[in-house]
Amino acid sequence: MKFPLFSAALVVGVLAQDSFEPVNFNITEALVDNGVNISAIPELANLAERSLLSGCSIGCNSLKLIFGDDQVETQSEPAYATFIGAFWSAQQREISPQCIFKPKKALDVSTAVLISRLTQCPFAVKSGGHSAVPGGSNVDGGITVSFEKMNLVSASPDKKTVSFQPGNTWFSVYSALESQNLAVIGGRVSSVGVGGLTLGGGVSFFSSMYGLACDNVLSYELVTASGIIINVSQNSFPDIYWALRGGGNNFGIVTQFNVAAIPRAPTMWGGSRVYLADAFPALIDAYYNLGVKAKVDGKAHQILSFAWSQVQLATVELEYADPVPNAPVMAEYNAIPGAIVDQTAVRSLAELTVLLEGPASGSGLRQAFWTWTMKLNKGMANVTKNIFFEELNAVLDVAGLLPAVSLQVITDPILERTSVRGGNPLGLSPNDGPLMNVLVAAKWENKADDTRINKFAAKVKDRVLAVATAKVKAHPYLYMNYASPWQNPIASYGAANKARLEAISKKYDPAGVFKKLQPGYFKLDGPPLSGSP
Numbered sequence: 001m002k003f004p005l006f007s008a009a010l011v012v013g014v015l016a017q018d019s020f021e022p023v024n025f026n027i028t029e030a031l032v033d034n035g036v037n038i039s040a041i042p043e044l045a046n047l048a049e050r051s052l053l054s055g056c057s058i059g060c061n062s063l064k065l066i067f068g069d070d071q072v073e074t075q076s077e078p079a080y081a082t083f084i085g086a087f088w089s090a091q092q093r094e095i096s097p098q099c100i101f102k103p104k105k106a107l108d109v110s111t112a113v114l115i116s117r118l119t120q121c122p123f124a125v126k127s128g129g130h131s132a133v134p135g136g137s138n139v140d141g142g143i144t145v146s147f148e149k150m151n152l153v154s155a156s157p158d159k160k161t162v163s164f165q166p167g168n169t170w171f172s173v174y175s176a177l178e179s180q181n182l183a184v185i186g187g188r189v190s191s192v193g194v195g196g197l198t199l200g201g202g203v204s205f206f207s208s209m210y211g212l213a214c215d216n217v218l219s220y221e222l223v224t225a226s227g228i229i230i231n232v233s234q235n236s237f238p239d240i241y242w243a244l245r246g247g248g249n250n251f252g253i254v255t256q257f258n259v260a261a262i263p264r265a266p267t268m269w270g271g272s273r274v275y276l277a278d279a280f281p282a283l284i285d286a287y288y289n290l291g292v293k294a295k296v297d298g299k300a301h302q303i304l305s306f307a308w309s310q311v312q313l314a315t316v317e318l319e320y321a322d323p324v325p326n327a328p329v330m331a332e333y334n335a336i337p338g339a340i341v342d343q344t345a346v347r348s349l350a351e352l353t354v355l356l357e358g359p360a361s362g363s364g365l366r367q368a369f370w371t372w373t374m375k376l377n378k379g380m381a382n383v384t385k386n387i388f389f390e391e392l393n394a395v396l397d398v399a400g401l402l403p404a405v406s407l408q409v410i411t412d413p414i415l416e417r418t419s420v421r422g423g424n425p426l427g428l429s430p431n432d433g434p435l436m437n438v439l440v441a442a443k444w445e446n447k448a449d450d451t452r453i454n455k456f457a458a459k460v461k462d463r464v465l466a467v468a469t470a471k472v473k474a475h476p477y478l479y480m481n482y483a484s485p486w487q488n489p490i491a492s493y494g495a496a497n498k499a500r501l502e503a504i505s506k507k508y509d510p511a512g513v514f515k516k517l518q519p520g521y522f523k524l525d526g527p528p529l530s531g532s533p
């Protein structure tokens with residue numbers, strides 16, 4: 001079997017023409033190079049000859065013939081239902097792919113991309129399946145790629161780097177590293193996947209020490225649009241390395257992330273506290289002050305949320321990277337009296353992600369995420385809270401509604417680290433900081449309420465941003481991992497970064513495979529839905 005790994009020399013030759021894929025690229029020949037016996041699959045052989053017809057049934061049949069029943073689930077199989085039932089949002093569970101493909105290695109992913117191209121059958125790839133965007137990681141009638149058989153986690157012998165494949169959740173990664181007193185920069189909730197979070201940015205408990213998850217990736221193993229498997233780092237394909245650090249699913253399928261390992265004590269301090277409305281002013285003060293102090297002590301982390309459950313509530317999630325319950329930087333928060341729930345304690349990182357998963361992650365409910373960014377500012381935090389509760393009154397009759405607005409801080413140290421290793425495309429600068437990241441998240445029961453809830457969230461955003469704009473506190477950045485399908489994170493990165501991303505896409509994916517054949521999620525030329533809800 002020929003392995004389609006180009007030698008560095010050959011790659012340089014290809015790049016000299018400024019396109020990664022030859023003009024006369026032959027998909028059939030690439031499949032043969034991958035070890036696929038085309039003549040053993042009459043449907044595919046005929047298709048190749050005629051080179052027409054779209055056909056997901058041909059695509060899925062071919063995958064089954066090449067890889068066997070163990071790697072392909074069709075709609076009648078129990079494993080199909082199990083897979084679909086594991087998506088986080090109800091909206092993604094409503095999508096029915098023609099088949100689910102479970103690659104075991106990068107070469108299998110390459111073959112799937114080529115089969116998709118040959119049959120013109122669309123695909124989606126699912127890591128943890130926690131995207132709130134319908135169709136973000138599942139595709140109606142197409143091939144949904146599940147990474148569940150690609151779940152390696154390993155630390156290098158010198159403990160400086162960690163490699164993990166996209167079949168992991170953050171819980172599986174942290175659990176595997178715990179005994180070696182290591183961790184990586186990743187998610188804060190156990191069931192979230194490594195793939196989507198890392199490709200869109202990635203905020204961790206330790207981000208004020210080390211930066212975003214994307215800024216801690218040293219190299220990616222990537223399957224390109226032509227099915228070529230490349231190693232992407234600052235020294236090898238630096239343009240696509242830059243693009244992958246926030247560019248989402250537009251540039252290829254990552255089959256392995258190699259990231260900086262961070263040394264960890266076995267335990268840390270953290271958890272959630274819940275307060276009633278009388279504590280709101282003190283919480284907003286503490287939120288602002290802790291956000292500003294990230295420069296002084298980056299071990300602290302916080303998320304301040306306002307929510308509704310029969311009454312107005314605030315939940316603050318506080319963490320400290322060491323097993324210290326009373327770090328000086330936390331003194332202001334720790335002095336706020338009246339918590340009606342307090343789950344803060346010393347525990348391991350993996351345990352903390354399980355605690356934060358809790359029932360609150362609402363797996364299986366209908367979900368909406370909306371986001372925007374402002375300067376870190378007490379007045380704007382207060383305005384955000386006020387407008388959220390005002391607008392909420394109009395939707396409180398929605399069945400099963402669990403609404404929240406969460407305030408985080410894109411701290412000065414996080415902003416400073418966006419420029420390491422050649423920088424990333426997010427368009428964030430330390431000169432703008434610190435920034436306040438806002439997430440309106442809602443869960444509810446019935447599809448009939450989808451539009452109302454999305455209109456509610458959009459209105460909160462629009463009203464708050466109008467105030468922020470008037471006070472010169474608005475910032476254009478939209479965090480991809482929290483964006484609604486009507487928002488355009490790529491455009492928010494700025495015109496120059498967007499143009500650079502488009503040029504890189506043209507070079508590595510001249511046929512537009514990741515745009516046309518992988519239609520879900522935030523594309524370079526726009527978000528999945530246009531207009532407003």
Ligand SMILES: Cc1cc2nc3c(=O)[nH]c(=O)nc-3n(C[C@H](O)[C@H](O)[C@H](O)COP(=O)(O)OP(=O)(O)OC[C@H]3O[C@@H](n4cnc5c(N)ncnc54)[C@H](O)[C@@H]3O)c2cc1C
Pocket residue numbers: 088124125126127128129130131132136137166186187188189191192193194195196197198199200201202203204248249252253254255361481482520521
């Ligand atoms: C309960 C919950 C907790 C969260 N906590 C955090 C947090 O602590 N920090 C934070 O920053 N964000 C957090 N998020 C947001 C999170 O980053 C996004 O939801 C993210 O998309 C989840 O990644 P995933 O792999 O689970 O999603 P998926 O739905 O599997 O993937 C999301 C997108 O990434 C693409 N993708 C996934 N893997 C690959 C790959 N290997 N190659 C190419 N494309 C790929 C998919 O095609 C899809 O378009 C949270 C979300 C939820 C629901």
Ligand SMILES: *[C@@H]1O[C@H](CO)[C@@H](O)[C@H](O)[C@H]1NC(C)=O
Pocket residue numbers: 026027028029051
């Ligand atoms: C691709 O290569 C195959 C096998 O060599 C050949 O039969 C086919 O005609 C080629 N297709 C195109 C579009 O050139």
Ligand SMILES: *[C@@H]1O[C@H](CO)[C@@H](O)[C@H](O)[C@H]1NC(C)=O
Pocket residue numbers: 037038039040
């Ligand atoms: C490819 O498949 C054909 C048809 O089934 C078979 O005759 C041939 O031996 C196969 N070739 C290889 C290399 O396995």
Ligand SMILES: *[C@@H]1O[C@H](CO)[C@@H](O)[C@H](O)[C@H]1NC(C)=O
Pocket residue numbers: 005219221229230231
């Ligand atoms: C990618 O690079 C890493 C680190 O340099 C190396 O260990 C690995 O073998 C490379 N993978 C491929 C497919 O070349």
Ligand SMILES: *[C@@H]1O[C@H](CO)[C@@H](O)[C@H](O)[C@H]1NC(C)=O
Pocket residue numbers: 281379382383386
């Ligand atoms: C916050 O908003 C409330 C409601 O409008 C207002 O009464 C209060 O004074 C504001 N607090 C601050 C610190 O701006």
